[in-house]
Amino acid sequence: MMVGLVVxxxxxxxxxEVAKAEYTLDxxxxxxxxxxxxxxxxxxxxxxxxxxxxxxxxxxxxFLLRDSEAIQAKAGRYTNPEENPFFPENLPPSVVPHYxxxxxxxxxxxxxxxxxxxxxxxxxxxxxMFVASGDDGNYAQTAAADLSLLQAISRRIHYGKFVxxxxxRESPQCYKPLIRAKDREALMKLxxxxxxEKMVVKRVKKKAMVxxxxxxxxxxxxxxxxxxxxxVVSLLYQKWIxxxxxxxxxxxxxRRLH
Amino acid sequence: MMVGLVVxxxxxxxxxEVAKAEYTLDxxxxxxxxxxxxxxxxxxxxxxxxxxxxxxxxxxxxFLLRDSEAIQAKAGRYTNPEENPFFPENLPPSVVPHYxxxxxxxxxxxxxxxxxxxxxxxxxxxxxMFVASGDDGNYAQTAAADLSLLQAISRRIHYGKFVxxxxxRESPQCYKPLIRAKDREALMKLxxxxxxEKMVVKRVKKKAMVxxxxxxxxxxxxxxxxxxxxxVVSLLYQKWIxxxxxxxxxxxxxRRLH
Numbered sequence: 001m002m003v004g005l006v007v008x009x010x011x012x013x014x015x016x017e018v019a020k021a022e023y024t025l026d027x028x029x030x031x032x033x034x035x036x037x038x039x040x041x042x043x044x045x046x047x048x049x050x051x052x053x054x055x056x057x058x059x060x061x062x063f064l065l066r067d068s069e070a071i072q073a074k075a076g077r078y079t080n081p082e083e084n085p086f087f088p089e090n091l092p093p094s095v096v097p098h099y100x101x102x103x104x105x106x107x108x109x110x111x112x113x114x115x116x117x118x119x120x121x122x123x124x125x126x127x128x129m130f131v132a133s134g135d136d137g138n139y140a141q142t143a144a145a146d147l148s149l150l151q152a153i154s155r156r157i158h159y160g161k162f163v164x165x166x167x168x169r170e171s172p173q174c175y176k177p178l179i180r181a182k183d184r185e186a187l188m189k190l191x192x193x194x195x196x197e198k199m200v201v202k203r204v205k206k207k208a209m210v211x212x213x214x215x216x217x218x219x220x221x222x223x224x225x226x227x228x229x230x231x232v233v234s235l236l237y238q239k240w241i242x243x244x245x246x247x248x249x250x251x252x253x254x255r256r257l258h
Numbered sequence: 259m260m261v262g263l264v265v266x267x268x269x270x271x272x273x274x275e276v277a278k279a280e281y282t283l284d285x286x287x288x289x290x291x292x293x294x295x296x297x298x299x300x301x302x303x304x305x306x307x308x309x310x311x312x313x314x315x316x317x318x319x320x321f322l323l324r325d326s327e328a329i330q331a332k333a334g335r336y337t338n339p340e341e342n343p344f345f346p347e348n349l350p351p352s353v354v355p356h357y358x359x360x361x362x363x364x365x366x367x368x369x370x371x372x373x374x375x376x377x378x379x380x381x382x383x384x385x386x387m388f389v390a391s392g393d394d395g396n397y398a399q400t401a402a403a404d405l406s407l408l409q410a411i412s413r414r415i416h417y418g419k420f421v422x423x424x425x426x427r428e429s430p431q432c433y434k435p436l437i438r439a440k441d442r443e444a445l446m447k448l449x450x451x452x453x454x455e456k457m458v459v460k461r462v463k464k465k466a467m468v469x470x471x472x473x474x475x476x477x478x479x480x481x482x483x484x485x486x487x488x489x490v491v492s493l494l495y496q497k498w499i500x501x502x503x504x505x506x507x508x509x510x511x512x513r514r515l516h
Binding site (some may be wrong): 034037038041044045048054060064067068071072073074075076077079080095096097099100101135136137138139140141143144148199202203206207210211213215216217227 | 292295296299302303306312318322325326329330331332333334335337338353354355357358359393394395396397398399401402406457460461464465468469471473474475485
């Protein structure tokens with residue numbers, strides 16, 4: 001039984017669909033740009049709540065996120081190679097109809113999961129930077145906002161696998177010798193585009209200013225306050241998201257010829 | 259064991275905290291305005307995914323949302339009188355430390371839950387209005403986006419209980435005779451402020467234009483495309499959110515003197 005029977009409105013295909021049809025470096029970058037919006041919305045929504053320390057009782061938090069991931073695993077979340085669980089041990093199998101996700105990546109991609117690092121970064125470094133102290137009792141909402149933001153950041157960083165594969169396919173002759181020599185440093189240098197990185201950092205700051213502004217019907221006032229400090233967003237990208245994405249890229253490439 | 263030990267940054271108290279300290283008509287309206295952002299982010303995020311029909315297999319969807327609500331119930335979500343479950347039957351008790359939520363409302367507030375209506379409206383009317391057709395296999399992500407948006411819409415509509423209580427406390431002498439006479443129509447008229455409603459509808463349209471724009475580093479281009487049609491957002495408010503909030507207000511007031 002279908003809940004919604006008729007879909008009348010046709011809109012543009014979303015970034016997932018475009019990317020899935022054929023991953024290219026351009027389509028991958030477009031998808032990364034769209035993911036920025038999701039991450040910034042997530043930061044704003046988590047920032048709406050105070051720190052809520054009781055949420056971070058370790059047993060409680062892991063139970064909550066592990067069980068939430070288990071439900072999503074049954075719903076097929078991790079059959080999509082763009083998704084990586086935080087608790088990959090003993091996840092239940094998917095019960096939804098099989099979907100033919102792209103086989104763009106080398107199978108070794110499945111071995112790469114740096115969510116343990118992302119978890120530590122998130123709780124120890126990021127949260128205290130943008131969340132107000134205080135306790136308003138909304139622990140379930142806090143954990144849900146954390147999970148959704150963690151998933152968005154994790155997807156962005158692990159998307160490095162797709163970026164690396166697209167870069168490799170564009171110039172395998174440049175990558176192959178470095179992969180064979182296991183030369184991490186040279187690989188890192190080859191896949192780095194400083195101008196693109198600078199542009200991304202600038203763009204996320206601008207997005208944080210646009211999406212985080214108070215919108216009222218009054219004329220726009222100068223001296224705006226933002227819901228999340230735009231420089232926290234650019235720092236997040238500069239210091240963590242971009243470097244971790246590149247680590248995923250290197251780890252992927254090192255396994256690319258196996 | 260605490261995951262995040264030190265919170266250094268003090269920011270402004272969030273709308274929840276402000277509202278909790280003392281609900282007034284002004285603070286309630288401020289909180290409703292902040293909730294608009296959450297709803298619009300939710301619409302944009304759900305709109306990022308295509309319709310994904312396999313998500314709407316009834317058994318699958320109810321299992322998924324019911325289990326997610328059960329996890330959040332254990333995490334104390336429904337001990338907050340601002341929250342109302344979609345599946346209130348057999349929810350597990352909270353296992354988190356007791357939080358002293360405000361007792362601003364009359365106890366009869368707990369009897370009012372119009373989530374069945376919100377559910378129908380969401381799946382039958384709203385989704386087809388702003389979601390593209392298509393299937394990209396992301397059923398778990400789709401259901402998670404649906405749940406989060408449903409919860410935001412539900413919170414907004416049931417916040418009518420707080421609005422009604424604030425209005426009642428401002429002029430009990432106007433409300434009491436109408437409540438005693440069970441005069442729904444007169445109550446509806448008394449609590450309606452057309453100018454406020456018009457302002458809200460105008461504001462959410464503006465917010466949809468701001469939050470749903472494509473942000474690039476190029477100069478802003480005229481002829482913008484929006485991620486979710488701003489007129490869908492204003493229609494959602496005008497046709498459903500505002501009227502359903504007022505129904506909650508009337509239902510609450512009718513029980514206010516028991």
